[in-house]
Amino acid sequence: MFRRDLLAGAALAAALPRFAIAQPARERVLRYVPHANIPNIDPFTNTAFIARDHAFLVYDQLYGMDEQFRPQPQMVQGHVVENGGLLWRFTLREGLRFHDGTPVRGRDCIASIRRWGRRDAFGQELMARVAEMTEESDRVFAIRLNRPFPKMLEAFSKVTTSCLFVMPERLANVDPFTNISEAVGSGPYRFVQNEWVPGSSLAYVRNPDYVPVPNGTPSMTAGPKVAHFERIEWRIIPDASTAAAALQAGEIDWWEQPTADLFPLVARNRNIAVDIINNTGLIGIFRPNHLTAPFNNPAVRRAVVTAVNQMDFMTAVIGTSGVEGRPNLRREGIGYFAPESPSASTVGLDRLKKSVDQARAELQAAGAMGARLVLLNATDLSSINAATLVGADLFRRMGFNVDLVSADWGTVVQRRASKNPLEQGGWSGFFTFWSGVDHWNPASHASIRGHGDAAWPGWPSIPAIEAQRNAWFDAPDDAAARAATTDMQRIAFDEVPYVPTGMYYQPTAYRRNLTGILKGQPPLFWNVRRV
Template sequence: MFRRDLLAGAAAGATAAALPRFAIAQPAAARTLRYVPHANIPNIDPFTNTAFVARDHAFLVYDQLYGMDEQFRPQPQMVQGHVVENDGLLWRFTLRDGLKFHDNTPVRGRDCIASIRRWGRRDAFGQELMSRVADMTEESDRVFAIRLNRAFPKMLEAFSKVTTSCLFIMPERLANVDAFTNITEAVGSGPYRFVQNEWVPGSSLAYVRNADYVPLSSGTASMTAGPKVAHFDRVEWKIIPDASTAAAALQSGEIDWWEQPTADLFPLVARNRNVAVDVINATGLIGIFRPNHLTAPFNNPAVRRTVLTAINQIDFMTAVIGDATVQGYPTLKREGIGYFAPESPSASTVGLDRLKKSIDAARAELQAAGAMGARLVLLNATDLASINAATLVGADLFRRMGFNVDLVSTDWGTLVARRASKNPIDQGGWSGFFTFWSGVDHWNPASHASIRGHGDNAWPGWPTIPAMEAQRNAWFDAPNDAAALAATTEMQRIAFDEVPYVPTGMYYQPTAYRRNLTGMLKGQPPLFWNIRRA
């Protein structure tokens, strides 16, 4: 219903006069990868900014202690190896020789310790780890140790996670910045250096190949694991909010890769024989509506449950991705999505009957909860097509339920800044917003930030659900797979009662790139190593 009719505009946009001209000289253009991300990046701190675009930027600049392959198995990356002693209470890590930050300082154990501490203040998985850490010490420049007061067998999964926030290793001087203060300098040890003085917020970012980066000498490149070989001298991100302009630029060859073509345009670009359209993230994208648990009316769980009663997930996914298909995917949308990714070992069908698709029943529940006509300040990011589409469907749904909807439309960066406010709605606060997580973000309780119920330390929305935290802890300590599934099943049952958020469905997002690019790796996030131009 809310998909834009841009086909004609995109065709017209293919003319030279309609396109922005990116200044790229030959032959340097052949050694430059030009990419259009799904959003602008207003904040380059990979720990304070949980937006995917900040993570994707960080994977160019930083490296991880362990990478994760396509089978979600941790593999050594910056680490040469590790040993575990004392019944799992002592972990000792040895870094690869010759690791160097972009400021020409060596990567040392103290940098890793400081990075772990800063990350552990912000990330859900990291917080669980830090609750078990007795101390962390540097035994030499290349060796550091973590001593635990309680075993943490999922240590490597924590270090290798690709869900935000990921553990990226930065110099100690940056990692010592307060975890709730944004760093403004991006210095890592990864395959590309961030060109800070070329960053034009809202327009472009640039990266140059790190000549000092030494890829792993063995193994196979798989998602974020294995050798990371930078074949391009430069990677340039172009922020193009208008989808028709991005589509035309891709078709004409002025850009090489458009991360997220919109539903109404990817069939058009797919008809161009020089463009490939593919799904590289097989875990999909899961939509959610996040209510603010601190402000009325969603501080009342009975009101939150009315949204479960009303929602029809397929309506949201149709607005986001339409009815088109991609080779290998006869449909790009799914419904019947609960609180864990459907292919994950944590998935359950418990509570799915609460998704009743009934506006009338929801109105009756809202009336009984005393919230008929309540004001909602609904945040929307118009520069992200998927979020904009979902929010428009949601605003219409809320109005039909009986809410008084105040739709606040901005760009994504402004939304992220505003959602950090805990003020009442009449003092600049908010009631809710729609967004998307990768399926791997909802794979298990460790990486699932939006299901947590730890109050002020939770992701914006700040639910306080002690029973949820208890089951999450039970999952961490589960002695076997059956016990782990029992814990996540109970978490889903609690979620359908307390509603930390409302699942709005799942879809598979195609990406589009010029066919002369080869070696593109599957998975999350978008990966800029091993790609080359044929």
């Protein structure tokens, strides 16, 4: 699954706490419609953006990331690096407590790093270099490495799923492949577990014991996280028309992802602002299952690349309208890294030929004409639903026998974890989206990885990509790093861990009496207030 400036000045934000306390009870509640339901609240086992967005309310990170993508101390007071980069020692800030009243200790951080490091691509790279992690005191813990890992702070501050959130040791010790059943963090809001109605609503209350970073300016996930609302309510409203009506009537304050057909409508309401807060965009992908036929054959995967017209997908997802400051919300010519990232390359883009006829010939040559595809579709996410319908039509025109399986996003996430063959409830592929920052570099890019059974669902085994990823981590300079990512893209267009389907910018919509919404990804609820 980022970005940047405040919509209001720091001086105004500083005056807020007294103002917020004086508001009527109803005005101290922020009502928000997220993009999806959240069936699983574990931020390490659930890589969906919705789980991460929930977690940023409840948990905190050792380091935050500012709008220039620089790590900044968050839970940590500071650190020292010794022994040629093989020893890192971290000191926690004073006064940090979990929502259950227990203090945040070094052992909680170690257990959280260990659990996260089993699931996250960046974390796996770190853990491969860890010799030991030790608690030296309640507030100090150390990480000893067998090889230097200069990107340690980037790993700790990442905003791409899965993020390193610190939870109590008792929860962090749960098997990383088993979901935790409660959300206890040390962040600015507490999750009201007994009010959670899956598929309907979630609630959070301000954590009165939260200790913000003592100075600085809020910037994405870094800096002071000041909670100005006493309560935040998430309303799960799958029907876009209902969400639009609720926003216009003032029954909700913020709709995360208005659909392409409706954001021009809500933008005409003088009480509603429509804005782009994720300036790195959303990158679409088709993820084939590399374990099952026909996509276990790279020639079949390459045939899909030949057929894809990225603009067809993005037009279906976001339409042709724009918003103020960005008249065109669609982009094509997207490869395996975000186009504005230092990793971006044009190598291999000529493989996107937009030719169904040529793709049919390639499919015939691969012996897969008429092959059955079980295509998963999340109908409650308009962007995924639109992309999937375009993809299903394309696959049929190519010559596949498409079995479209539609469900809600939570069900799709659960089913895509299955490695069973098609006749036993398996699947062939699905469409989804990642934030541009998720594809910024090899460290955060889970879907390009080729490490087999440990990979993100789809489970490609592509050793050549892994070799170049390792070369990027060990690159002595920017030129070497760029050479490694260029080679990764060249290999990716040949082996096709997934098919890039384009990029778009998703507007968000909120009542104009909200101010202080930070630019960035995920949607950030601190610093926001009602005026």
